Amino acid sequence: MKVVAVLFPDEHPDRHPDVVASAARGLDLCERLEQAGHQLVTTSATGEELDELLADTEVLVTTPFWPVYLGRDRVEAAKELKLVITAGVGSDHVDSEAATEHGITVAEVTGSNVVSVAEHNVLQILALVRNFVPAYEQVAEGRWDVADAAQEAHDLEGKTVGIIGLGAIGARTALRLRPFDVTMLYHARHRRSPAEEATLGVRYARLDDLIAESDVVCAALPLMPGSSALFDGDRLAAMKPGAWLVNTARGAIADAEAVREACTSGRLAGYAGDTWYPQPAPADHPWRDMPRHAMTIHYSGMTVEAQRRIADGVREILDAHLDGEPIPEDYVVAAPRG
Known part of the structure; x- marks a missing residue:
């Protein structure tokens, strides 16, 4: 089984040792998956490179909103995809209707943030x-x-x-x-x-x-x-x-x-x-330089403690999927019928 984790870029993981929701750390899933005979690919790609990876991917793990938007075209092109896990809360970046139509379950780590x-x-x-x-x-x-x-x-x-x-x-x-x-x-x-x-x-x-x-x-x-x-x-x-x-x-x-x-x-x-539309916010977004604001980048739900809760939840969802067991209902955002 191939798992693709699309997470935050981190070119200097030695400076950010506690950031597990990064492409460098991959939510610390690598050893567990490799021991079970599966492949983990971590990336921050959003374009054609990601589309190529998704072609034979069974499980996609992605942080909320960014870096990937999983629309209908991507869902239909990912023929092997069975499960999408949001590493956090908020799966607006996934076309859940298209996913369930194609037999894909969408899950997120409810309560982690x-x-x-x-x-x-x-x-x-x-x-x-x-x-x-x-x-x-x-x-x-x-x-x-x-x-x-x-x-x-x-x-x-x-x-x-x-x-x-x-x-x-x-x-x-x-x-x-x-x-x-x-x-x-x-x-x-x-x-x-x-x-x-x-x-x-x-x-x-x-x-x-x-x-x-x-x-x-x-x-x-x-x-x-x-x-x-x-x-x-x-x-x-x-x-x-x-x-x-x-x-x-x-x-x-x-x-x-x-x-x-x-x-x-x-x-x-x-x-x-700290939430913007679209994300990442472009340099000319009208909120960046308006007066009387106290905006932050979308990090409120990504504290070090929240990331640990997220990583634990992603592992729990993955373990259920690998073992052929139902994913805990409180994690499921959308599931195929039948």
């Missing part, structure tokens, strides 16, 4: 509210203008935070925000029980009400029908003047040009997140 992304949400909320980036830039530039940095710095305490999506990440974000003495609203397709709401310290609100009442809006929902460009010009205009928006969910949830315009005009006090 929950803690990491929830912590990043809190980090970016604080970075915006406390006006951290402009203050840091003063240090890098050799400046010292306290009034300039302080005029847009606020306490988080007493603010209203709206969380859109209260799944595993949204719920953990809420738990981590409770000690800041904020009012928390949430909107989700499935309302939590009264006991869960009390534990998390949240109150349910309709989406329009949450948008209108929140000082900070945090998007923690998947990309799905209805959520693409959820934050368009109209919805951004409906937010409180001077509110902050954090989006570590999916870049396509926000209209890039509308966000840039809102940040430039001051309608939004700031925008932060």
Whole structure:
């Protein structure tokens, strides 16, 4: 069996010994697979070289979003492919419908990034509210203008935070925000029980009400029908003047040009997140140089600890596949019928 792992490039693995989700380390799968008589090929290729590798590949392992997009054409060309594993969470880069039509199972390591992304949400909320980036830039530039940095710095305490999506990440974000003495609203397709709401310290609100009442809006929902460009010009205009928006969910949830315009005009006090569309973000992406942002590259769910959880999960999925056993249901994103 041939396994292809398309992972982050790392030309200097000696400088990054803990990065296991790289082509250099290959999630530490090589020895295990070779001992079982299988071949592992690690790569960061995205074009024709990858297509050649996929021609006789049975299992593809890929990090979320990048470096590979597995569309219908690639699925149909990969005649031997039986399993696609996302080394992380978020399989939007795979055409799941085409995969299942061709007998391919799509799986991901559910829950591996929950803690990491929830912590990043809190980090970016604080970075915006406390006006951290402009203050840091003063240090890098050799400046010292306290009034300039302080005029847009606020306490988080007493603010209203709206969380859109209260799944595993949204719920953990809420738990981590409770000690800041904020009012928390949430909107989700499935309302939590009264006991869960009390534990998390949240109150349910309709989406329009949450948008209108929140000082900070945090998007923690998947990309799905209805959520693409959820934050368009109209919805951004409906937010409180001077509110902050954090989006570590999916870049396509926000209209890039509308966000840039809102940040430039001051309608939004700031925008932060680490997911972009497309990824990797091109050098001229409108968010790269817009004012009032605290963007990062898409690394929130790839902490060293998360990578270890991811590697363990990928091994568990692979072992089940090799042994002819069912893949644990919580890992399965899409499976062929029958």
